[in-house]
Amino acid sequence: KAGVTQTPRYLIKTRGQQVTLSCSPISGHRSVSWYQQTPGQGLQFLFEYFSETQRNKGNFPGRFSGRQFSNSRSEMNVSTLELGDSALYLCASSYESGGGDEKLFFGSGTQLSVL
């Protein structure tokens, strides 16, 4: 069974640009979550999707958005990039819950550097 796949693995962008990150969950998993990881703030919840519906969004500005497709694949978009957006963006999938008593399966992440 293939794991969670995130692309690209590394991204370098400049301030003001926008970026789209992609995540393919484990087959059969319908919940996809996104987390931002920085050395200073640790892992912060961005949003969670289930069956193409966003069920929760973390405390991030509107520049951060996401969506989920009918095949459960998910994308997140960050517009008007700022230096502080430099981080490791992690995608995680689970069968249903995203926050209950299921374990999360993580991808390897996308390392975003904003110059």
Add this chain to the structure above:
Amino acid sequence: SQQGEEDPQALSIQEGENATMNCSYKTSINNLQWYRQNSGRGLVHLILIRSNEREKHSGRLRVTLDTSKKSSSLLITASRAADTASYFCAQGDSGTYKYIFGTGTRLKVLA
């Protein structure tokens, strides 16, 4: 912030020794999970302990939970160099569909 805290922030031990890391959380929980992260990679689930459990074992891992103190500990026995990683606790909240992760403990096991 609801973020849990872990201590120590960093831990360095010799191979064969035991490693203990602690997690404190702020809100009531349904369960607490522990994850491992190798440098710059995704997290890997280690173990889940439910709020009505006090102790759980998985191989060389032992997790305890004290809901009265809102704390949990992870013990890794007979550590190996391959255990070098960051360890995070995470509290799940089925009502909000998110996990709140602790600040993590960086473990270094010296061969």
